[in-house]
Amino acid sequence: QLQLQESGPGLVKPSETLSLTCTVSGDSISSRYYYWGWFRQPPGKGLEWIGSIYYSGTAYYSPSLKSRVTISVDTSTNQFSLKLSSVTAADTTVYYCARVRNYYGVDVWGQGTTVTVSS
Amino acid sequence: SYELTQPPSVSVSPGQTASITCSGDTLGDKYASWYQQRPGQSPVLVIYQDTKRPSGIPERLSGSSSGNTATLTISGTQAMDEAEYYCQAWDSSTVVFGGGTKLTVL
Numbered sequence A: 001q002l003q004l005q006e007s008g009p010g011l012v013k014p015s016e017t018l019s020l021t022c023t024v025s026g027d028s029i030s031s032r033y034y035y036w037g038w039f040r041q042p043p044g045k046g047l048e049w050i051g052s053i054y055y056s057g058t059a060y061y062s063p064s065l066k067s068r069v070t071i072s073v074d075t076s077t078n079q080f081s082l083k084l085s086s087v088t089a090a091d092t093t094v095y096y097c098a099r100v101r102n103y104y105g106v107d108v109w110g111q112g113t114t115v116t117v118s119s
Numbered sequence B: 001s002y003e004l005t006q007p008p009s010v011s012v013s014p015g016q017t018a019s020i021t022c023s024g025d026t027l028g029d030k031y032a033s034w035y036q037q038r039p040g041q042s043p044v045l046v047i048y049q050d051t052k053r054p055s056g057i058p059e060r061l062s063g064s065s066s067g068n069t070a071t072l073t074i075s076g077t078q079a080m081d082e083a084e085y086y087c088q089a090w091d092s093s094t095v096v097f098g099g100g101t102k103l104t105v106l
Helices: none
Strands: A004-008 A018-025 A035-041 A048-053 A059-063 A067-074 A079-084 A093-101 A105-109 A115-116 B007-013 B018-023 B032-037 B046-049 B061-066 B069-074 B082-090 B094-097 B099-104
Touching: A004 A079, A004 A093, A004 A105, A004 B094, A018 A035, A018 A115, A035 A105, A048 A067, A048 B094, A059 A067, A079 A093, A105 B032, A105 B046, B018 B032, B018 B082, B018 B099, B032 B061, B046 B082, B061 B094, B061 B099, B069 B082
Parallel strands: B007 B099
Antiparallel strands: A004 A018, A018 A079, A035 A048, A035 A093, A048 A059, A067 A079, A093 A105, A093 A115, B018 B069, B032 B046, B032 B082, B061 B069, B082 B094, B082 B099
């Protein structure tokens, strides 16, 4: 059974870089049918897509976050990662990693991890 | 940027039918997906490609599309259906979500 698990610091200082890793188990991240995505959801608010990456390294980013986001993939460890630079309090939210099949849906989600931006 | 519009809230009595709409320019040319999110939980895909249900999703959840509006319909609504529902579509390789609809089962 496919599972995704987010990991990383729960507290990041303003202006620093937020780094999260998603570990995929139960399937290969090199599957040609899927992208692997990062999403976030501020407390009490809606879902926001951050970006998605294919196992080859091809990545797509949200236009509103593109200047600050880098998503990378490591097929040897079956992981993909998110880096969000120059964080502010507005980046305090729950971050999810998930499996994405374009034009089908986001069919498997991690449990989410809360990141707080504070000094 | 592309936008999807949902009503903020919908209320329904147990056993009745609830409909949640999602509208967007040229949505009729795209596929819509729907997600259910209960409090404190991760989203769950309940409808993809406008009308298809993933395995394990009850038949009383159904999707449809007409013009530039996609609709999620929940028949015979149960208390367990009370949740936030999000529509989602792709626009030029970017993922776009609607603002979400809180379904309240009265």
